[in-house]
Amino acid sequence: MQPSTAAIHAGYDRNPVTGATAVPIYQSASYAFDSAEELADIFAGRAPGHVYSRISNPTTHALEQRLNAMEGGVGCIATASGMAAIASVCLALLRPGDEIVAPRGIFGGTVSFFQHVLGNFRIRSVFVDAADAQAFRNAVTTNTRMIFAETITNPSMDVPDVAALSGIAGEANAPFVLDATVTTPVLARGVDLGADILVHSTTKFINGHGTAIGGAIIDTGRYDWSASPFTEVNELARKAGPMALLAYLRNRICRDLGGCPAPQNSFLMLQGLETLHARMRIHCDNALRLASYLQQHAAVRRVRYPGLPDSPYAERVKRQFGGAGGAILTFDLADRAAAFACLNRFRLAKRMTNLGDARTLVLHPASTIFAEYAADERKALGVGDETIRVAVGIEDFTDLQEDFEQALTG
Numbered sequence: 361m362q363p364s365t366a367a368i369h370a371g372y373d374r375n376p377v378t379g380a381t382a383v384p385i386y387q388s389a390s391y392a393f394d395s396a397e398e399l400a401d402i403f404a405g406r407a408p409g410h411v412y413s414r415i416s417n418p419t420t421h422a423l424e425q426r427l428n429a430m431e432g433g434v435g436c437i438a439t440a441s442g443m444a445a446i447a448s449v450c451l452a453l454l455r456p457g458d459e460i461v462a463p464r465g466i467f468g469g470t471v472s473f474f475q476h477v478l479g480n481f482r483i484r485s486v487f488v489d490a491a492d493a494q495a496f497r498n499a500v501t502t503n504t505r506m507i508f509a510e511t512i513t514n515p516s517m518d519v520p521d522v523a524a525l526s527g528i529a530g531e532a533n534a535p536f537v538l539d540a541t542v543t544t545p546v547l548a549r550g551v552d553l554g555a556d557i558l559v560h561s562t563t564k565f566i567n568g569h570g571t572a573i574g575g576a577i578i579d580t581g582r583y584d585w586s587a588s589p590f591t592e593v594n595e596l597a598r599k600a601g602p603m604a605l606l607a608y609l610r611n612r613i614c615r616d617l618g619g620c621p622a623p624q625n626s627f628l629m630l631q632g633l634e635t636l637h638a639r640m641r642i643h644c645d646n647a648l649r650l651a652s653y654l655q656q657h658a659a660v661r662r663v664r665y666p667g668l669p670d671s672p673y674a675e676r677v678k679r680q681f682g683g684a685g686g687a688i689l690t691f692d693l694a695d696r697a698a699a700f701a702c703l704n705r706f707r708l709a710k711r712m713t714n715l716g717d718a719r720t721l722v723l724h725p726a727s728t729i730f731a732e733y734a735a736d737e738r739k740a741l742g743v744g745d746e747t748i749r750v751a752v753g754i755e756d757f758t759d760l761q762e763d764f765e766q767a768l769t770g
């Protein structure tokens with residue numbers, strides 16, 4: 361199945377009794393069995409089944425099947441949020457003394473988790489220029505246990521060369537963990553990008569309507585866990601083969617951390633998936649038109665959007681994402697006061713964090729997501745005081761342009 365078909369049909373067909381095709385919301389914490397033996401077998405991993413919704417749930421299972429089919433992986437675990445997905449993967453693989461190599465300019469929550477939470481456990485993160493694959497290679501040491509990247513860095517709007525990073529990770533025998541939130545399987549399937557593990561914030565385009573928080577982890581099956589330096593996962597690989605990481609995540613890390621999705625939220629993600637393809641096309645078209653319009657506007661100093669034909673990333677966007685540059689862009693005005701004045705004039709676009717919503721959202725990243733950073737650190741991340749981030753929605757473009765024109769000209 362192509363991803364757009366899998367998004368609708370994979371993992372669940374219909375209720376065998378009623379014929380209902382929508383995945384039911386199994387709003388149940390736990391599950392009853394006919395015998396103690398059956399329950400013991402499931403707990404011991406000798407038989408499949410759901411015992412407790414912190415570990416697995418039938419609604420969430422359908423979402424996992426669908427996402428995995430879209431990405432071309434060996435399996436998926438859905439989580440309560442994108443951050444829970446990232447945290448779970450890191451806590452499964454990293455130990456004190458280990459290192460991550462990651463690009464500068466990625467999502468602030470991920471940077472904070474790497475620096476502060478993992479930092480407290482003596483796990484070091486080295487941040488390098490997102491565009492420069494050689495910088496990743498140079499940062500690799502014998503302690504490197506993960507190469508992390510985002511398909512398009514949010515908010516710096518850089519496009520790492522994923523094939524090169526995949527090669528560098530392979531040479532270092534470190535999994536290449538790719539956050540594909542902003543591209544989704546519609547612009548590129550994780551397996552084709554050379555990722556070993558994909559993480560998603562399903563809160564964004566997959567949900568598509570700003571109605572729930574969620575995340576997902578997909579193992580693409582590229583990384584050989586049996587030859588890995590990760591002792592616990594390596595041991596499991598003898599029994600679980602390519603499913604070793606997912607088994608370790610489900611039965612130890614996710615089970616013990618408790619970052620499971622609510623069944624109702626999994627239903628909302630399933631509903632979002634069905635129209636993801638159609639929405640992404642409009643999101644990306646609108647973003648390209650908005651970026652082109654902003655680029656020629658007298659009040660705008662700079663536009664960062666990798667989908668622009670004159671972007672330094674145009675070739676990579678074509679090679680990696682079939683020419684679609686995603687639906688997030690940033691633009692710079694004269695200074696912070698101009699950025700705030702413009703933000704306060706928007707009538708249609710909402711002053712809101714989040715992205716991938718049907719609505720266009722505008723935000724001043726320096727005073728919100730990146731408020732805890734020093735000014736020079738923000739600058740290095742591509743987040744100036746004069747920068748506005750736009751998460752472009754699926755409204756009619758003429759209405760969007762009118763709103764931006766009145767907001768820019770006052």
Ligand SMILES: Cc1ncc(COP(=O)(O)O)c(C=O)c1O
Nearest residue numbers: 441442443467514541561563574
């Ligand atoms: C690229 C990226 N990854 C991860 C996250 C975290 O996701 P969540 O908010 O679902 O925890 C975000 C949130 O904005 C994001 O933009």
